[in-house]
Amino acid sequence: MPQHRLTRRAFNLTAGAAAVTLASPSLAQPAWPSKPIRIVVPYTPGGFTDQMARLVQPGLQARLGQPVVIDNKPGANSQIGVDAVAKAPPDGSTFGVVIAAYAANTTLYPKLPYDPAKDLVGVSLMGVSPLLAAVNNDAPFKTAKELIDYARANPGKISFGSSGNGSAAHLTTELWKALTGTYMIHIPYRGAVPALTDLLGGQIQLFFDAPTGLINQGKAGKVRLIGVAGDKRLPAVPEVPTFIEQGFAGFTGSTWAGMLAPRGTPREIVKRMSEEVARIIQLPETRAKLDAMGTFPAGSTPEEFDAFIAAETRKWGDVIRRAGVKAD
Known part of the structure; x- marks a missing residue:
C-alpha cells in the first residue's frame, strides 16, 4: 500500500478516536465515585x-x-x-x-x-433542629412568661448555660435576652453534657440546647421544657409550645x-x-x-x-x- 495512503488512514483513525473521546465524556474521565469517600x-x-x-x-x-x-x-x-x-483535594472524595x-x-x-x-x-x-429551652425543676418559674417576669424583676439572678461561647445555645439565649430586655448571666461549658448536669443540679436555671439532649430528660420529668425556638412544635414533644405561640413574635433559634x-x-x-x-x-x-x-x-x-x-x-x-x- 502506498505510503501516502497509510498516512491518510492513520490520520483518519486518529481523528476518529479523538471524536469518540470528545463525544463520550465518560471515556475522558473516570466515573464518580471511583474510590472511598x-x-x-x-x-x-x-x-x-x-x-x-x-x-x-x-x-x-x-x-x-x-x-x-x-x-x-x-x-x-x-x-x-x-x-x-x-x-482537601477537590476530587469528590x-x-x-x-x-x-x-x-x-x-x-x-x-x-x-x-x-x-x-x-x-x-x-x-x-x-x-429548633432549640428547646429547659429550666431546673426547682426554679421559681414554670413557663416562658414567668421566667421573663422573674428575670426583669431580678436582673442577674438567673444563670444560663451553653455548650460554649458562640454556640447555637449561647447565641439563641443572647437573642432572647435582647428581644425581652432581660439580663441573665452566661455560664459557658465545654460541651452540652456538663451544662445539662449543672441544670439538673440547680447550678444554672436555664439551658437552651438541641432537642436530642433534652427530650428524654423532659419526658422523664428531670427538667421542665418551656418552649421551642422554632415556628412549629416538635413531633417528639408536641405538648411543648413554641415561643412564638407564647407571645415572643419572631423568636427562632436553631x-x-x-x-x-x-x-x-x-x-x-x-x-x-x-x-x-x-x-x-x-x-x-x-x-x-x-x-x-x-x-x-x-x-x-x-x-x-x-x-x-x-x-x-x-x-x-x-x-x-x-x-x-x-x-x-
Whole structure:
C-alpha cells in the first residue's frame, strides 16, 4: 500500500478516536465515585453533627457503591475539621458536615484558617433542629412568661448555660435576652453534657440546647421544657409550645446540619451528592429517626444551602456584635 495512503488512514483513525473521546465524556474521565469517600465531622463522636453524618452514611454507601468513612476531627470550635475539608483535594472524595457554629465562626474568629467564601461550597442542608429551652425543676418559674417576669424583676439572678461561647445555645439565649430586655448571666461549658448536669443540679436555671439532649430528660420529668425556638412544635414533644405561640413574635433559634465540599469540586459531583443526600433524608425510616431527634428534615440544592449559610452568617453575626460575644 502506498505510503501516502497509510498516512491518510492513520490520520483518519486518529481523528476518529479523538471524536469518540470528545463525544463520550465518560471515556475522558473516570466515573464518580471511583474510590472511598470521607466525610469529616469537626466534632467528637456521638454529638448532633456526628449523628447526622452517620444517618446518611449507610444510604450513601449503598447508592454510590463505595465505602463512606466518617472522620471525626474535633477542636477549635470546628475549625480544625472544617480546615481539613477546605484543604482537601477537590476530587469528590472528601466532604464535611457542619452545624450552626460554622456560620457563627465567620464573625467570632477574625482569622480563620480557611475562607468560607473562597474555600468551601454548600452541598445540601440536611436538617434543622429548633432549640428547646429547659429550666431546673426547682426554679421559681414554670413557663416562658414567668421566667421573663422573674428575670426583669431580678436582673442577674438567673444563670444560663451553653455548650460554649458562640454556640447555637449561647447565641439563641443572647437573642432572647435582647428581644425581652432581660439580663441573665452566661455560664459557658465545654460541651452540652456538663451544662445539662449543672441544670439538673440547680447550678444554672436555664439551658437552651438541641432537642436530642433534652427530650428524654423532659419526658422523664428531670427538667421542665418551656418552649421551642422554632415556628412549629416538635413531633417528639408536641405538648411543648413554641415561643412564638407564647407571645415572643419572631423568636427562632436553631442548630442545623449541612454538607460542604472543597471549592473546585466538579459541579456535577456536588449536584449528585446533593441529590443523594436529599433522597436519603426524605426516606420514611430516616424521617422517623429525625423526628425522634427533634430535627426537621431538609434536603436542599447546593445553591439553596449556600444562600441559607449566608443568611445564618448575617443573623448570628448581628447577634454576636450586638452582645459583644467573644470566642474562648
